[in-house]
Amino acid sequence: MTLKDKVAEALRGVPDPAVGGAGRDVLSSGRVAGIVVKEDGAVGLVLSVDGLARAEAERLQAAIEVAVNNVAGPKAARIILTADRGAVPAGARPEASTVPGIRKLLAVASGKGGVGKSTVAVNLAVALARQGLAVGLLDADIYGPSVPTLLGIEGRAQLENSRLQPAEAHGVKALSMGMMTDPKKAIVWRGPMASSALVQMVEQCDWGVLDVLVIDLPPGTGDIQLTLAQKLKPDGAVIVSTPQDLALIDARRAVAMFGEVGVKVLGLIENMSGYACPACGNVSDPFGSGGAEAEAASIGAPFLGRVPLDIGIRTDSDAGRPGQGRAGEVFAPIAVRVAEVLGL
Numbered sequence: 001m002t003l004k005d006k007v008a009e010a011l012r013g014v015p016d017p018a019v020g021g022a023g024r025d026v027l028s029s030g031r032v033a034g035i036v037v038k039e040d041g042a043v044g045l046v047l048s049v050d051g052l053a054r055a056e057a058e059r060l061q062a063a064i065e066v067a068v069n070n071v072a073g074p075k076a077a078r079i080i081l082t083a084d085r086g087a088v089p090a091g092a093r094p095e096a097s098t099v100p101g102i103r104k105l106l107a108v109a110s111g112k113g114g115v116g117k118s119t120v121a122v123n124l125a126v127a128l129a130r131q132g133l134a135v136g137l138l139d140a141d142i143y144g145p146s147v148p149t150l151l152g153i154e155g156r157a158q159l160e161n162s163r164l165q166p167a168e169a170h171g172v173k174a175l176s177m178g179m180m181t182d183p184k185k186a187i188v189w190r191g192p193m194a195s196s197a198l199v200q201m202v203e204q205c206d207w208g209v210l211d212v213l214v215i216d217l218p219p220g221t222g223d224i225q226l227t228l229a230q231k232l233k234p235d236g237a238v239i240v241s242t243p244q245d246l247a248l249i250d251a252r253r254a255v256a257m258f259g260e261v262g263v264k265v266l267g268l269i270e271n272m273s274g275y276a277c278p279a280c281g282n283v284s285d286p287f288g289s290g291g292a293e294a295e296a297a298s299i300g301a302p303f304l305g306r307v308p309l310d311i312g313i314r315t316d317s318d319a320g321r322p323g324q325g326r327a328g329e330v331f332a333p334i335a336v337r338v339a340e341v342l343g344l
Contacts, residue, residue: 065100105234111250121216126323127335129171139176152320195227229261236266243291267302305334
């Protein structure tokens with residue numbers, strides 16, 4: 001069987017979303033045509049997005065990329081999108097993805113450590129998955145990976161056919177350096193090594209088809225953040241900050257960095273926003289109040305919501321139970337807003 005035949009066979013396993021219950025695939029329906037295999041192994045094809053909403057078109061493009069790359073090799077797929085004029089709803093034509101099979105890349109960042117960014121990233125990913133989206137979570141904090149603990153993942157990441165296999169927990173596919181190293185040993189790498197590891201974890205992982213890959217960035221504005229922005233080109237970034245002035249100063253630096261590298265800041269989330277005493281019920285603001293919302297207004301970005309300083313969120317996070325109880329209530333509306341501004 002030639003490579004072209006293998007590609008065609010793989011595409012017969014991709015259903016056409018516009019055909020309904022007829023069970024037709026993208027080849028038999030004529031949605032995919034013009035399959036060409038070049039000398040360098042690249043596979044070219046033409047994909048018509050007629051009659052599809054933007055989300056449907058993006059998911060179909062991602063599914064075709066995965067199907068072709070699985071038989072022809074990583075990044076083999078070269079897709080030309082076509083549509084008859086007037087046949088596609090406004091804004092339906094999908095943009096090319098920087099990572100095959102993944103519709104959107106979302107960076108979760110902070111200007112400084114200690115603001116609960118990883119807890120926010122994990123609970124946000126779980127909340128997005130509960131909306132019915134296919135969600136991945138990459139722990140890009142090479143030196144201090146915490147996603148395995150927050151998701152309750154134990155054991156090492158597996159390697160199949162030279163591809164890293166993400167673990168799945170709470171409806172989210174996850175990969176972290178903490179799943180590939182001894183948790184008792186420090187990772188002592190220079191910046192370029194850490195940046196290279198990040199790109200490999202994104203591009204050499206078998207993510208499958210994802211609506212969104214949430215990337216939990218390390219705090220600050222260093223090599224890893226710049227590598228992500230320049231090589232992976234995320235579709236947007238969410239900034240996490242506490243309400244206090246000291247954290248907001250560093251949050252501004254993170255906003256400025258993303259602006260300089262052309263990544264849109266989708267909004268701010270205020271963490272540790274208010275504390276309700278479990279004994280007396282009184283509400284206090286140990287870190288201040290409203291700082292992140294005011295900062296969002298000053299830079300013209302959406303304010304995505306507040307996360308309280310809540311012992312239930314802390315204990316469930318430490319125990320690897322994200323999205324439970326209070327966290328589920330708080331992050332559900334935040335995830336809805338994030339999905340809207342990200343175009344999911």
